[in-house]
Amino acid sequence: MPKSAEVIKVEGLAKVYRSGEVEVNALQGVDLGIERGEFTAIAGPSGSGKSTLLNIMGGLDAPSSGRVLLAGRPISEMSGNELSDFRRDHIGFIFQSYNLIPVLTARENIEYIMMLQGVPQQERRARVAAILAEVGLQGMEERKPVQLSGGQQQRVAVARAMVSQPDIILADEPTANLDSATGAELLDTMRDLNQKSGMTFVFSTHDRMIMERARRLVELRDGRIDRDEVRD
Amino acid sequence: MVLLIRLAWRNIRRNTRRTILAGLAIGVGLASLIFTDALMIGMNESMVRTATDTFLGHGQIHAQDFRANMEIERTIVDLEAVVASLKREEGLRHFALRTQAFAMLTSPANVGAVALFGIDAAGEMGVSKIDEAIVQGAYLQAGDRRMLIGSNLAQTLEVEPGDRVVVTVAQAESGELAQEMFRIGGVFHFNVREMDGRMAFIDLGRAQELLGLEGRVHQIALHFDAMERDMHFWQRYSQAGNEALGWRQLIPELDAVLGMSQYSMAFMELILFGVVALSVMNTLFMSFYERLFEFGVLRAMGTRPARLAALVLLEAAGLSLVSVLIGVALGAAFTGWVAVTGIDYRGIEVGGVTFRELIYPVLSARQFIVFPLQVFIFALIAGVYPAVYAARLMPAAAMRESF
Numbered sequence: 001m002p003k004s005a006e007v008i009k010v011e012g013l014a015k016v017y018r019s020g021e022v023e024v025n026a027l028q029g030v031d032l033g034i035e036r037g038e039f040t041a042i043a044g045p046s047g048s049g050k051s052t053l054l055n056i057m058g059g060l061d062a063p064s065s066g067r068v069l070l071a072g073r074p075i076s077e078m079s080g081n082e083l084s085d086f087r088r089d090h091i092g093f094i095f096q097s098y099n100l101i102p103v104l105t106a107r108e109n110i111e112y113i114m115m116l117q118g119v120p121q122q123e124r125r126a127r128v129a130a131i132l133a134e135v136g137l138q139g140m141e142e143r144k145p146v147q148l149s150g151g152q153q154q155r156v157a158v159a160r161a162m163v164s165q166p167d168i169i170l171a172d173e174p175t176a177n178l179d180s181a182t183g184a185e186l187l188d189t190m191r192d193l194n195q196k197s198g199m200t201f202v203f204s205t206h207d208r209m210i211m212e213r214a215r216r217l218v219e220l221r222d223g224r225i226d227r228d229e230v231r232d
Numbered sequence: 233m234v235l236l237i238r239l240a241w242r243n244i245r246r247n248t249r250r251t252i253l254a255g256l257a258i259g260v261g262l263a264s265l266i267f268t269d270a271l272m273i274g275m276n277e278s279m280v281r282t283a284t285d286t287f288l289g290h291g292q293i294h295a296q297d298f299r300a301n302m303e304i305e306r307t308i309v310d311l312e313a314v315v316a317s318l319k320r321e322e323g324l325r326h327f328a329l330r331t332q333a334f335a336m337l338t339s340p341a342n343v344g345a346v347a348l349f350g351i352d353a354a355g356e357m358g359v360s361k362i363d364e365a366i367v368q369g370a371y372l373q374a375g376d377r378r379m380l381i382g383s384n385l386a387q388t389l390e391v392e393p394g395d396r397v398v399v400t401v402a403q404a405e406s407g408e409l410a411q412e413m414f415r416i417g418g419v420f421h422f423n424v425r426e427m428d429g430r431m432a433f434i435d436l437g438r439a440q441e442l443l444g445l446e447g448r449v450h451q452i453a454l455h456f457d458a459m460e461r462d463m464h465f466w467q468r469y470s471q472a473g474n475e476a477l478g479w480r481q482l483i484p485e486l487d488a489v490l491g492m493s494q495y496s497m498a499f500m501e502l503i504l505f506g507v508v509a510l511s512v513m514n515t516l517f518m519s520f521y522e523r524l525f526e527f528g529v530l531r532a533m534g535t536r537p538a539r540l541a542a543l544v545l546l547e548a549a550g551l552s553l554v555s556v557l558i559g560v561a562l563g564a565a566f567t568g569w570v571a572v573t574g575i576d577y578r579g580i581e582v583g584g585v586t587f588r589e590l591i592y593p594v595l596s597a598r599q600f601i602v603f604p605l606q607v608f609i610f611a612l613i614a615g616v617y618p619a620v621y622a623a624r625l626m627p628a629a630a631m632r633e634s635f
Contacts, residue, residue, distance in 0.1 A: 052628075060532055061628035081536050088534020095631070099529045103242035113533050115235050160533075 350439020548615025
């Protein structure tokens with residue numbers, strides 16, 4: 001990805017969900033740019049469009065109208081494979097629910113993206129060991145997700161999102177299913193990583209703790225940006 | 233690819249009960265296909281063997297049109313040359329000369345119309361099983377003045393070995409009626425209605441004398457090492473006023489039954505493949521919807537659509553492999569067991585042939601190579617639809633729908 005200032009930019013983004021005769025306007029003309037190294041929280045009440053915005057920014061969903069530029073390139077110009085490869089190489093995802101592949105061990109879950117990238121086994125193992133140490137899960141490499149607590153699973157998810165060193169990590173309510181202590185610990189880990197490696201983080205959240213620690217807070221209401229505030 | 237195979241195999245093992253149930257559904261279908269095919273082969277072989285070995289032979293030579301009008305004068309043309317040629321034939325194990333005429337048998341108690349065959353007692357033993365079917369009295373000897381009749385006919389005429397019957401026939405050329413008295417030498421029982429009720433055998437020389445044929449015969453029954461002969465054989469003996477026919481032409485109704493059994497098998501296969509397709513699709517879709525979120529996550533992590541489709545196809549392949557192994561094991565065990573014990577259809581008539589022996593399913597390579605391969609390929613084809621469905625999945629939609 002070129003070193004442009006904006007990693008992701010959305011312009012005039014709208015998303016309409018249809019359920020039978022009913023139309024729900026999840027996003028209505030959102031313009032937003034995310035710059036390299038940001039630690040941004042997209043906040044708002046339930047149904048405000050946070051997850052939808054995050055999904056569209058990551059190319060997981062298609063907008064009804066508007067443009068999404070990934071590294072300056074419109075998503076609509078990318079083929080299915082190009083978009084998959086782009087996500088694999090440049091975007092890391094963390095989801096609200098524990099989203100590990102249950103049949104794979106913690107190590108295999110973390111290795112998965114690197115295997116898709118064709119990283120040699122030796123390097124994969126070294127990077128897995130390093131990242132697990134960083135998120136405080138040394139020695140748990142061979143555990144299956146069911147053998148880990150919710151907090152540990154989410155740490156593995158963070159490790160998996162970060163191990164391939166993507167340009168940006170999109171986290172959809174990552175602390176929603178965790179108790180406050182575990183959530184705080186996880187958030188500190190991510191903030192450390194942001195500060196050390198300059199990795200860009202964008203969270204969708206209504207967790208006050210994340211909002212307080214974010215350096216930029218974007219508030220959504222009824223599918224529109226209500227507030228966009230950068231803190232020192 | 234290794235990663236996908238590992239992932240697919242673990243997913244198959246993930247819900248063991250469902251995998252085993254789906255595997256059993258497909259496997260039992262495959263096992264029943266193997267058994268039915270083996271049984272069909274056993275039945276067909278038994279039917280053909282019963283029809284040909286009992287009396288008909290693997291083929292026959294007659295004068296042209298003899299079979300159509302049964303005229304006594306129509307004897308085999310140039311018999312000596314035909315016999316000499318047959319003696320030189322390779323793969324022809326035995327042949328037997330016969331006369332055949334309609335006759336009236338009269339006993340003190342009753343009258344019966346029969347097909348009267350003049351047979352060479354010694355030569356006939358190599359072609360038919362009349363000698364083995366004798367249930368009362370004894371088989372014929374050369375120059376014998378005795379007669380063999382079927383068990384049902386013996387009942388009708390109320391005779392038994394040692395009793396006398398009078399044979400009335402129309403002689404060749406003149407058409408004059410000729411009568412001769414025979415003693416019942418033996419009673420045979422083939423458990424075939426037509427043979428037991430309407431056939432009688434006398435010595436060939438006596439028959440020629442009675443019918444005024446003087447060394448001529450109506451029929452040469454053939455018994456080969458292998459049941460089938462090529463076209464050239466039949467053409468070679470279908471010359472100069474004679475016709476040579478294989479058992480398929482002699483008993484076309486049996487040939488039709490065999491043909492029908494192939495259609496039945498094809499129909500069975502079609503039903504099985506339908507079951508396989510539905511079972512595989514059902515299992516894959518159940519597993520698929522259960523893991524919709526996971527598929528969304530895999531796509532989000534950068535798994536290409538084709539890879540996801542490959543994963544689903546690999547799961548279909550794994551599931552069908554498990555099923556095929558179950559099916560082959562069940563099929564081999566059950567069919568193998570019945571192939572030893574046999575099934576008793578004796579006395580039941582199919583296509584004009586009455587089973588006289590136990591039926592033993594015949595195992596063949598086709599059942600354990602072609603059928604499993606067909607099931608495997610069909611299961612893979614059935615996996616294409618869920619695979620394409622998975623490939624087209626929008627990651628966010630998959631994750632949304634899973635809640």
